[in-house]
Amino acid sequence: VESKWKGKDQGAFELNAGTYNGDQELDKGLKTMEDYRFYDISAKFPTPLETNKDKTLVLQYTVKHEQKLDCGGGYLKLFSSDINQEEMGGETDYKIMFGPDICGTGTKKTHVIFTYKGKNLLTKKDIKCETDELTHIYTLVLRPDNTYEVFIDWKSVEKGDLYVDFDFLEPKQIRDPESIKPKDWVDEAEIDDPEDKKPDGYDDIPKQIADPE
Secondary structure, eight states: OBOOTTGGGBOOEEEEOOSSOSOTTTTOEEEEOSSSOBOOBOOOOSSOOOOOTTSOEEEEEEEEOOSOOSEEEOOEEEOOTTSOGGGOOTTSOOSEEEEEEEETTTEEEEEEEEEETTEEEEOSSOOBOOOSSSEEEEEEEEOTTSEEEEEETTEEEEEEEHHHHSOOSOOSOOOOTTOOOOTTOOOOSOOOOTTOOOOTTGGGSOSOOOOOO
16 A cells, blocks of 8 residues: 655655566566655555564565665565555654665665654664665564564674664663752862971971982
8 A cells, every 4th residue: 555645745656577577477566766866665464463482583574775775665564464565654653664775975774763652762873884786685574582684685783682773772871950069069180288288397308318229
């Protein structure tokens, strides 16, 4: 189902094997046809994915940018089954977002984002993406032991613990927003002791003494 949320700025998809392919029929995929447009399309699973408890979840798809991409993303998102598909867009709540994002020279990354308790949790790691004009296969593996792994073209490019690389857990310590410095707080790391004094006979010690040898 193609979304219509952007109205006249919504681009249309075409089923196309692209300029470079091995087979005109077998290699067909969704192709965006115009520059500077919004593209959103979704399909429901035959049966709802109620839980992946004690199971490994794999998200996998291919991406090909046949032109020198200036700014754009080719994300895959996992939504709840009750979304309005014709109104689905950038602001629609999702469960998982995964895939490459390219924008200028500063952003060339593979996103891995989870939505948890109303917050989007981005990975703390910088996962690069492919930027050429060839086909690349992106894979995200989520395992029951709370670990994940990202593959690009079957090669593992990043992996780790979900609780370490994403902020699913609250921090052990947080700043107290009401904590302020006392009025008599001194910022100097060291200060003179007003009660300190030289020991008796200190000034009678010569600065230099003769070497007895």
